[in-house]
Amino acid sequence: MRRIDYDTEQYQDYARGRALNERQLQTWISAFEGVLPERRPLTGLDVGSGTGRYTPALARTFGPVTGVEPSVRMREIAQERSAHPDVRYLAGSAEDLPVPSGSADYALLFLSWHHVQDKPRAVRELARVLKPGGRLLLRANFSDHHPRPWWLAHFPRGYEADAALFQPLHEVIAMFTSQGWRVSGFRTVVEPSPGTRADMLERLRLRTLSFFAQLTPDELEIGFRRLEEAVAADPGAPAPVFAEPLLTLERRE
Template identity: 65%
Template sequence: MRLTNYDTEQYQDYARGRALKDEQMAAWIGAFSALLPERPEGRPLVGLDVGSGTGRFTPALASAFGPVTGVEPSVRMREVALAQSQHPDVQYVAGAAEDIPVPTASADYAVLLLSLHHVQDKPRAARELARVVKPGGRLIIRSGYRDQMPWIWWLEHFPNGFDKDAVLFPPLHEVVETFNSAGWRVRTFSPFTEPSSGTYGEMLERLRLRTHTIFNHLSTEEVEIGFERLERAVARNPDAPVPGEPAPLLSFERR
């Protein structure tokens, strides 16, 4: 699988291409709240956003639950995150899931939100996450799974889109086994649907920025054909709302 180099590609457009509306973020925060531990004696929770990118979720997590450290290997993505948000309870640090530069047992929870498929050494990452999260703490993963791939409306227009997208992700049982063997216990695999991101026309404009990993794995011809088909489909009803996107959440508890 070709790795996306976020220091040379996507970083300029990622925030705009993957922006979330207020109602979408509110739904996500509600879903996270149901999976996170209770606040000890009412104190804020300390969180880690691993693979935080341009900080799509990090400030919202901090506002809802307490201080968050965004861990991101890309210099450019961190620069964009810092430029977009100066939240007092957020810091961004260089690091990766396999090497998280925070003290042992210093976090109440960690999230990996569409970043697991970028992790090269998943067993090492599972152990490192177990190191930094306190016993009883939580881990929330939002990812695709090769054997549990959802239907994504726009991807059906791209030749081989579903097949190539599935290859990017590990199967669910493999992820569960990896984390179970590293000090984690599965709590839930919960259905969640991200609310509509807007109209078909708005979504087409964001997709043209090509900030989804799948675009790095389609050929030039497949991308051209896909956008031609997608544009024809969207032209039929550009102002209609797109469907919500299935986004199941896998959660673990630190043993």
């Protein structure tokens, strides 16, 4: 996987390219509610928070949240976009979380696990900052549980290149359980459509997905040409939905 420097790439378009409508956001918040304790408030961590897609909604629903993000530019945008009093953004990463031990009830990693360079260290660090019984919500893709979004088929090596970014599910589970975690649950979530196929094409053109950094210029040119031709046949059709994995892990007492 080619590493992406979000301070020089993608940060300007990320919020627009990865924006969620209210139905999409509420679908995920409801999924998180289903695996977190009912008591309120809960203290949370949004690890790899980016431009703050989820952080304010987590604060509104559960309680105070710290967004942890290594990119200066992404944190700046998140801070500009959020005025929620229970949200703060700090520099850090999954391997080096800038919060006290045992201070969080849950942590969310939403499509950021594949960016973590030292995963064994991150497993230990996440265990350090969560309270006993704390939950880790890992919305990650897995090479053997891949959502296969509709547009990938139009790019050369599309499914292959995207799946290569991710570990298999059993490998992720083994990494955590070997360090004392237990699996609390695994399910898929069907996120509502982001709009029409034409809407989705406009977002994809911003290239704010890690997948696009793995292709050659020729593959990108071919893929977008094919995708544009396919969308032109019915641009107003709703963008198809697909099932997305959510793994929940629990820090043992």
